[in-house]
Amino acid sequence: MRQIILIMLCLILLCGCSQYSLDKAKKNGDVVEGPGGPLNIDKLDIFKKDIDTNIKSTLRIVSYSDEGDPNIANLEFQGKRISYTYSTHEVYGSNKTKQSNTHCDALEILDDQEVDVNIKTRYILSGCDKVIGLEGPKEGEILIYTIFK
Structure with a gap:
């Protein structure tokens, strides 16, 4: 009986921990x-300023699908390149987590009002070893956040 309770508690903890609410x-x-x-969203500009002034910094961006599935982007700057880890977790499908890593040279802030009237600003990683997550407008770029009007 104790083993069954222990197993059930472990399952509850695993299910609860897999979802980033x-x-x-x-x-x-x-x-x-x-x-x-x-x-x-002000933390995006703070992270950019830290990079520009060569201050070690981290940033987490979480986006949620309509179903509530989290996509988590972790960025870390240690003084040279930006380490980027992108994780997706499907709660309502395969219930699997996928994670990819890459390194990028820079974080760019693009004012894209001329390109699309609905977009105010896009945050792009450039000079990336490989593209993971959402592709940016140019080769080797990753779109990490879009601010809409």
């Missing part, structure tokens, strides 16, 4: 995109 993202101060967002 909107409340947890808010509590952690993450940049959020999707239902419930945008939140904390």
Whole structure:
């Protein structure tokens, strides 16, 4: 009986930990995109400023699908290149997590009002070893966030 209870507790913990909820993202101060967002978008500019002034910095961006599946982008700057890890977790499909890593040379902020009247600003990683997540407008670029009007 104790083994069954222990197994059930482990399963509950595993299921609960696999989902990165909107409340947890808010509590952690993450940049959020999707239902419930945008939140904390000022942290994108702070991260960019840290890179420009060669200050070590980290940033987490969480976007949610309409079904609530989280996509998590972790960025880390240690003084040379930007380390970018992109994780997706399908809660309502395969229930699998996929994770990819790459390194990029720079974070660019593009004012794209001339390209699309609905877009105000895009944040792009450039000079990436490989493209993971969303492709940017040019080869070797990754789109990490879009601010709409």
